[in-house]
Amino acid sequence: MTVHRYEPIPTAQAESTVQTTCAYCGVGCGIKATVNTEERKVLIEGDETHPANLGRLCSKGLALGETLVDTGRLLHPKVHGEQTSWNHALQTVAQGFVDTIVEHGPDSVAFYVSGQLLTEDYYLANKLMKGFIGSGNIDTNSRLCMSSSVAGHKRAFGSDTVPGCYTDLEQADMIVLTGSNLAWCHPVLFQRIKAAKQQRPHMKVVVIDPRRTDTCDIADLHLPIHPGTDVALFNGLLSYLAQHNAIDEDFVQAHTEHFTEALVAAMEDAGQRPVLAEQLGVADYQLETFFQWYAQTEKTVTVYSQGVNQSTAGTDKVNAIINCHLATGRIGRPGMGPFSVTGQPNAMGGREVGGLANTLAAHMEFDHPEHWQLVRDFWKADNLATRPGLKAVDMFDAVASGKIKAIWIMATNPVMSLPNADKVKQALKDCPLVVVSDCIEDTDTTRLADVLLPAAGWAEKSGTVTNSERRISRQRALLPPLGEARPDWWIIAAVAKQMGYGRAFDYASEAEVFSEYARLTATDNNGTRDLDLGHYSHLTLNDYDSLPPRQWPLPTKAPLPDGDQRLFGDGVFFTPSGRGRFVSVRYRAPATQVDSHYPLTLNTGRIRDQWHSMTRTGLASRLCGHLPEPFISIHPKDAGRYQLKDGALADVTSRQGQARVRVQLTDQVNLGEVFMPMHWNDVHASRARVAALVGEYVDPTSGQPENKYTPVQVHPWYEQAEALLVSRTPLPELDADYWAMRRVNGGYLYRIASEQHPADLDKQLQSLCQQGDQQLAFGHPERGEFRRAFVREGQLYIAFSVAKQFGTRDFSWLGDLLEGDFAATAMRALLSGKPDQQHSQGKLVCACKQVGYNTLCNAIREKGIDTVDALSAETTAGTGCGSCLPELEQIIARERAHEAA
Structure with missing residues (x-):
């Protein structure tokens, strides 16, 4: 053994x-x-x-x-639901993979990994699959967020290179934010831009987004273009630049190629500007303003994210943006350049080490024979894969069809996040061997695992990550792992040893893994590849532990950089010719279109205080109060057309699946468009996985799914009864037509809706409640109202309130009742269904300082407040991270409007 x-x-x-x-x-x-x-x-x-x-x-x-709590942690290895030893679990995984490979070949197995892994973890996963199992079948959830950017970079630059730095955002005279709600998705960058704009008011900010998000709070111009029309917009811009003598002819001639072909394609797309404006869904004067500002402003940065990448034309959108920067020579110099910002902490690190199925390690490529030979020789891997593996969507299609018979999923939740998620769920149910390594025990995906391997959590891991500006930083362990949890790199190496590859995976520490990776990046490089970490090739443990944040490249022959590093400022690229490549792109409509059955276009993305599937953020009660339930945002006129009411429930249906969520009326979305967040899953809600609605349409080059354009229909769903329930512990499996759960201080708050009558729902919930020392009850059967509380040793253990309908009333105060002793005031509040003064601050607005809506409105009225600064000084709201500042402005405006009326 x-x-x-x-x-x-x-x-x-x-x-x-x-x-x-x-x-x-x-x-x-x-x-x-x-x-x-x-x-x-x-x-x-x-x-x-x-x-x-x-x-x-x-x-x-x-x-x-x-x-950083032990709630919900996976603490021990499990095989078929039973706790076991690490040795047995590792043997089960290794033998299962070996037996599958022997019988069906190396392409019958796969790894699906994650931007939550550290670079060292990613590197060993890629080395094991491509180098020693001999298949390219390792892909990452980063395929869902930035692979179109990777493909666009390679087409234009010859390498997956982000050329700029964050300081460019503060040095620019114009920032174009396209497909990015930076205020909520990258709040710190948003705050840096906002501060720079306050210091330099002449800086212009243009936001290109179908929705009017909080990012528009600092915008000088908002272009609410129709979803998916980005290529037409930037082709129109390139055409305008050529027509108005704004092309940098010297740069184009000396440092680029294929300009003429790209311009011809752009001009064919652009046509007459009024026609283009109508196609985009914006006013002609808005388009003229944007084009004119761009033409006149040399220091321009274009920041783009998932709204560009997550499309069947995502790669073309990226290249349309880059074309405009190449045409004006605005790249690689301070305050200018195209800038892809990534969604996960180590999406960049995964790109670097070959976490994508179509790449080798260290930014090397399958279609470069010299790269393949270099990696083979360096790893001493006689079985190195010779071709790319399956990208994420194709990979799970292969699981569904039975071609892949064993899959290892690391630090991600594909049953919640991949398109056509119900199909993914069934595929994993039918797969002979599903291995999941995670730090959380109960997720949509771990529920389907044959083997569960407990991975160390964020605060327990040591390694490196690379951010969106190519800056490598150390992640250092703060706490020892809980239970028997182990670092991901150790788990991967242990399985590799068990499979017979011990010599290639014999590492004493994560520092050894990183140094090996750094040596690979530097081998036979000599400036021919962008990624070079030669300076880190022979780190001691002390060197590794004390690594400062530093941008690559870090070639051995150059001094370590002091400050920012940009690429392509010298006009030299990593293409065979050394020139930047223009790419001819034409507008293509999304792969699927709205029709009479599915008349609305669904967009999806993040909300301010939540992250991915909420396995981490969902543990912090203060992050759960701002937007506590799954919802769909819809324009009031569309809501009227489909008989939807604010705060009511609705069924959202696509060609792939269905969800049930709350309705949120807002004019921040355009007519014909709706928005639904990505975070809710089967652990936190009854049926709210947005990925179950999204189709499997992908970009033909990058393989990235179309998450921003899904035709749907929305219909009201009518409940007979609703319930609000607070409990110190999670409920056992809840069989209800609708429920959503969130953490509150001291426990959990559930909102439930049912087609049962209130009295029947009351009986059902009573059966779930463990009896305490004392039961308090109030009932008004004629009105369909029931309230019950179960008290143990002077503390509220569980309580619920049933009514025919609660509507939009705020019940966040119920969560406060679990804190401390169950006082008489709390009992009166619970049984009356109305909060006392102590528990009446209202829906949470500022997560950092825990300030609620009612508190803010009262301060505005009582103190005559009319500025955000004054409101912040009075309540402390907005003095933390600042993400709630746009909402504070909106609240002040609403209160002032009410007073005027």
Whole structure:
């Protein structure tokens, strides 16, 4: 029997402060964590010395310490639901993969990995699958967020290179934000831009987005283009630049190729500007303003994200943007360039080490024979894969069809996030071997696993991540792993050893893994490849532990950089000719269109305080109060057309699936368009996975799914009864027509709706409630009202209220009743169904400072407040991360309008 030793990573000492990196988006913010190891408590602050955030953090980052709990953690290996030893679990995984490969070949197995992995984890997963199993079948959930950007970069630059730096956002005279709700999805970058604009008011900000989001709070111009029309817009811009002598002819001639072909295609798309404006859905004067500003402003940065990438034309959209920067020579110099911002903390690191199925490690490619030979020789991998593997959607299609018979899913939740998610769910149910390594025990995907491997969580892991500006930062372990959890790199290496590849996976630490990867990037490089970490090829453990945040490239022959690094400022690219490539692109409509059956266009994305499938953010009660239930945003006129009421429930149906969510009326979406967040899953709600609605249409080049354009229909769903329930522990499986759960201080708050009559729903909920020492009850059967509380030793254990309908009334105060002793005032509030003064601050608006809507409105009325600064001074709202500031402005405007009326 093979024994896999594990030496715990050195963690912080009691009451020490550790510099590490945030667990969330691709901004890669530095964190100062003050650690109390005995109590497993961590106080989080922004690291003012880290170049990415300079001390700023968003609401999610500030709440990280509250997520470091043992609630819901996967603590021990499990095989077929039974706890087992690590050795048995590893043997089961290794033997299952070996047997499958022997019988069906290496392409019958696959890994599906994640931007939540550290670079060292990613590197070993790729090395095992491509290098030693001999298949390209490893892909990542980053395929869903930025693979179109990768493909566009390669077509234009010859490499997957992000040329710019965050400081460009502060040095630019114009910033174009397209397909990016930066205020909610990358809040720290938004705050940096906002501060720069306040210091330099002449800086112009253009927001291109079908929705009017909080990002528009700093916009000088908002272009609410029709979904999917980005290529037509930027082709129109390129045509305008040529017609108005705004092309940098010298740069184009000296440093680019294929300009004429790209311009011809752009001009064919552009046509007459009034016609283009109508096609885009914007006013002609708006289009003229944008084109004119762009032509006149040399220092222009175009920031783009999922609204560009997540499309069947995503790669073409990226190249349409890059074409405009190449045409004006605005690339690689301070304050200018195309800038892809990534969604996950290590999406960039995964791209670097070959986490995508169509790439080799270290930014090398299958279609370059010299790259393939270099990787083969470096790894001593006689079985190195010779061709790309299956991309994410194709991979799970292969699971569904039975071609892939064993899959290992690491740190991600494809049953919740992949398009046509119900099909993915069934595919995993039918797959002979499903292995999942995760730090969370109960997710949509772990429920389908044959083998569960407990992975270390964010605060327990040590390694590196790369942010959106190519800056490598250390993630340092703060706490020892809970239970038997292990780092992902160790788990991968242990399985590899069990499969017989011990010599190639014999690492004493994550530092050894990183140094090997760095040596690979530098091998036979000599400036021919963008990614070069030669300076890190022979790090000692102390060197590794003390690595400062630093941008690559870091070639051995050059001095270590002091400050920012940009690429392509010299006009030299990584194409065979050394020139930047224009790519001819034409507008293509989305793969599927609205019709009389599915007349609305569904867009999806993140909300302010939540992250991915809420397995982490859902643990912090203050992050759950702002938008507590799954919802669909729809324009009031469309709501009238489809008989939808604000706060009521509705069924959303596409050609793929169905969801049931709350209706939110807003004029921030255009007529004919709706928006639904991506976060809810089967653990947090009854039926709210937006990915179940999304089709499997993908970009033909990148393989990235079309998440921003799904035809749907929306119809009201009418309940007979509703319930609100608070409990100190999660309910056992809840059989209700609709439910949504969120964390509150001391427990959980459920909102439930049913086709049963109120009395029947009351009986059902009573059967779920464990009896306490005392039961308090109030009933008004004629009105369909029932309220019950179960008290143990002077504390409220579980309580619920049933009514025919609650409507839009705020019940967030119910969650406060679980804190402390069950006082008489709390009992009166619960049984009357009305909050007392202590519990009446209203729906949460500011997550950082825990300030509610009623508190803000009362301050505005009582103090005559008419500015955000005054409201912040009075209530502290908005003095944390600042993400709620646009909403504070909206609340002031509404209150002033009410007064005027």
